[in-house]
Amino acid sequence: MVADIALARGMTVAGFLDDRALEGQRVFDLPILGGPAWLEVCRSEVSVALGIGENRARCRIYKLCERLGVTLVTLIHPTATVAASAQLGAGVVVMAQAVINPDARVANGAIINSGAIVEHDCEIGAFAHLSPNATLGGNVRVGALTHLGLAASVLPGKAVGEETVVGAGAVVTSDVPSRVVVAGVPARIQRQREEP
Ligand SMILES: CC(C)(COP(=O)(O)OP(=O)(O)OC[C@H]1O[C@@H](n2cnc3c(N)ncnc32)[C@H](O)[C@@H]1OP(=O)(O)O)[C@@H](O)C(=O)NCCC(=O)NCCS
Structure with missing residues (x-):
């Protein structure tokens, strides 16, 4: 999905990085180029978009890119609506039909999935993931690394x-603490949510 957004935006997608030694295989008719070792060698030639749904894994890869000095791309699907005053961090992906309304802030590496709605003045923490059709009312805060499931709503x-x-x-009708399901x-x- 992330590669699809990049292509829809007219970017050139060189291929995928994956740390499971899948070099040479193809996904979506694009090559798997290699893993972290490939990135270390080619870091000055590419930018990276984060295509990992699992929040902690995405955070780990973001930090690797940061350490290697690789630019993280922020991607917005052409059919998404993002207010001019909304702020999106590095490595954020906003998928098809999502809406991010005025003065909302979305921190680094977060995913706003298909059709999700982030109302005005919301604050989304780093590496959070709003699944398809999740809906936040105005002024909602979502902490770092939190995952909202399909069509979940927060008042x-x-x-x-x-x-x-x-x-x-x-x-969600009242505040929810950290590290719970x-x-x-x-x-x-x-x-309670188990430790990583
Ligand atoms: C809520 C959730 C985290 C629970 O996961 P889990 O701890 O593995 O729970 P289980 O699947 O073992 O289900 C435990 C019980 O909760 C119920 N349950 C599961 N998900 C539920 C949900 N979303 N709402 C209400 N009840 C739910 C199950 O039916 C089961 O009930 P039972 O014990 O009476 O049979 C998970 O089901 C969920 O909704 N995850 C979000 C997935 C998602 O939206 N992904 C989007 C990817 S883009």
Whole structure:
């Protein structure tokens, strides 16, 4: 999906990086170029877009790129709507039909997936992931590395902590702490989240 956005934006996509020694294979008719060792050698010739859904893994790869001095690309699908006053960090990906409204701030490496809505003045932490059709009312805060499942909603002004998971279809009606899994309508804590 991330490569598709880059192509739709008219960028040249050289291929994929993957640390599972899949060099030579092709995905989406593009080559897998190599892993971190390839990036270390070719770091001055390429920019990197983050195509990993899992938040902690995406954060790890972001930090590797940062350490190597590689430029992280921010990608916005042509059908997404991003307000002029919204701020997007490095390595953010905004997918098809997503909406990011005025004065919202989306920190580095976050994913705003297809059809997700980030209302005005929301604050999305680094490496958070809003799944397709997730909806945030105005002034919502979502902590770093938190994952909102498919079509999860957060009522205006509420805060969700860091590294938390909000289940698909949940409706968050009150603040949610860090490192828990919540689900249901209204969202209730199911369990603590295990350490990485
Ligand atoms: C909520 C969630 C994190 C729970 O995952 P889990 O801890 O592995 O839970 P399980 O699948 O073992 O399910 C445990 C129970 O919760 C229920 N459950 C699972 N997801 C639920 C949800 N979103 N809302 C309500 N109940 C849910 C299951 O039916 C099961 O109930 P049971 O014990 O009565 O059978 C997960 O189901 C979820 O919704 N993840 C988001 C996935 C997503 O949207 N991905 C998008 C990718 S782009």
